[in-house]
Amino acid sequence: GDQVEQSPSALSLHEGTDSALRCNFTTTMRSVQWFRQNSRGSLISLFYLASGTKENGRLKSAFDSKERRYSTLHIRDAQLEDSGTYFCAAEAGGGSGNKLIFGTGTLLSVKP
């Protein structure tokens, strides 16, 4: 079936540094969303993209508008509160519309 490959699986950053997470899709996707899951298990929506880029504070996400087969999440000036597990979720088009497949997650740890 449709696959979402997320990398890296784990990431350790020092406060103030920048990094990027990436999701590759085995097929063309209609949209992508990014979530952060906190230590209590709550999933918080960060971005929803059907194309292009979106920015919110120190976070910026992009969805490849040409082939629609990858998305990135950039974290600028990482802070301790950014720690958590980040997931991307992609929605396929066509007959699989509305089927949302999640990546395996990136466990982010921000250290002082």
Add this chain to the structure above:
Amino acid sequence: GGIITQTPKFLIGQEGQKLTLKCQQNFNHDTMYWYRQDSGKGLRLIYYSITENDLQKGDLSEGYDASREKKSSFSLTVTSAQKNEMAVFLCASKTGGSERLFFGHGTKLSVL
């Protein structure tokens, strides 16, 4: 704003038992989802439904049944609980078009 309510929050079952998890949303969303998350892992799609009385299988549907009798509710049944099974089941919903996904707080299942 709306809310997604999952009941129960914690569920303890016996091996072989049939167990039902419930999810209610008041967003008036068309599409609802059930995901399973094992400890330290990503979310795997069990079932989803694009409208009342519709059911679509995800990648993990074997061993589960689902029911969407009303637009606002989506229930999931574990047909025969497996011994030592432990996972969090997450319900989510969104509008029919490509839009943000909202999650409930989850039902944590333990099987003795």
